Amino acid sequence: METTDSKRQIALTSAEISNLWTTYMNNSMAQCVLNYFIHSVEDQEIREIVTYSLDISTTLLDKIQNIFAQENFPIPVGFTENDVNIHASRLFSDELIINYIDQMAKSGFIAYGLSTGLSSRLDIQDLFNEAIDMNQKANKKTKEVLLNKGLHIRPPSLAPPKEVDFVEHQSFLTGWFGRRKPLLAVEIMNIFHNLQTNSIGKAVITGFAQTAQTEDTRDYFQRGKEIASKHVKIFQSLLTKEDIPAPQTWDDDVLPSTDPPFSDKLMMFHVSMLSATGMGNYGASLSSSTRRDLATHYTRLLAEAGRYAEDGANITIKHGWMEQPPQSVNSDDIIKRK
Known part of the structure; x- marks a missing residue:
């Protein structure tokens, strides 16, 4: 039976490996995108949101690298400085950039929430809980800037019903x-x-x-x-x-x-x-x-x-660009190598 004292000696589950690997790849990409945004954005408040989001990606990458190193698991290649030209001309407006970040945060809530629930080891659960907490803070900062600048697009409003009703047809x-x-x-x-x-x-x-x-x-x-x-x-x-x-x-x-x-x-x-x-x-x-x-x-x-x-x-x-995600061992391939 697993105890809190033994959690670090237990091997990562398939769910934990998959979620850590996916989180690493996504944030590796995000790090490149956000680095470019920092150099292309003009509004100072929006630049601060981009910088805060970049710090989150960097933090998660470092933590996952440490976990993979401890588990003797290969660290993904992901994306590097060779995949971004931070000095390229502006491609997106500041308004699009901050709304892009707002949308990415929504996806983060779903991914990190599911990853937390599927984690067995408490240290991995702690990592994704921290990711949720950082994502919440980023989302709040982003919403504040969007609201202050009149850029936040609210979902439609509905008039409250006069009474509770039931479906009859x-x-x-x-x-x-x-x-x-x-x-x-x-x-x-x-x-x-x-x-x-x-x-x-x-x-x-x-x-x-x-x-x-x-x-x-x-x-x-x-x-x-x-x-x-x-x-x-x-x-x-x-x-x-x-x-x-x-x-x-x-x-x-x-x-x-x-x-x-x-x-x-x-x-x-x-x-x-x-x-x-x-x-x-x-x-x-x-x-x-x-x-x-x-x-x-x-x-x-x-x-x-x-x-x-x-x-x-x-x-x-x-083009040879797809990094293979973690997968189970194929016993047939092992047998054929003999």
Whole structure:
């Protein structure tokens, strides 16, 4: 039986290895992106948010490196100074940068929260609890700056109901035909969130398309921009049909630069991370949607995002950019080596 005194002698579980490795890779990428942002951002308050976020990534990288060293586990290559040009021309506006950081923090809450719950060793749980705490502080600082500058985009508000009610008809589930019920608060929340993430994702991938150095990655990013644009329009229409205002997009916050701040390897990894996050959001939205038309939309968009992600993985493998995640030992391969 495991005790608190023996936790450091127990081998890392598959969940702990996976979450530590993924956290390392994501923050390795984030370190490069944030280093570039520090040199390109103009607003001092926003630069302080970028600096604070960079400190978090650096702290987590150092802690995970120490854990891997203690466990004799290979430290991932991740991304280095060779994957970023901090002196490249400005590619994104300050407003887009701080909203990008705000969105990344939301993804961090989900990833670190799940990692904490799946950790068996208390030292690993402590690490992810610390990550959550740092993420909370960063999120609060970011929100304060967004609010003070009038840049925070609030989700739609709803009038409180006069009384508690109960569903009495199966029409509650309809969507395509018949009388459509109003969107539930949870459905509005999910549509709004998916619209925002696709809007920021579209802006980021537009910048990547402008600065990609290989033809296949440039074409891939252009296709991603078109997919994100289509998804944005679908979510906008779902809101406007209910007379709910749709939030702004960030198309005008990508500057006309072709000077690449990031390697194609880093940008492909970043887009794969955005695709994975988007698919996770769609899956969660699907599970909490009651209207059939919403379920159909999410199922279709999820499949499209999955195909796009697979094509991206093939490009990454072709160029030798994909670092292999931890996996189980294949006994058949060991036998064949004899």
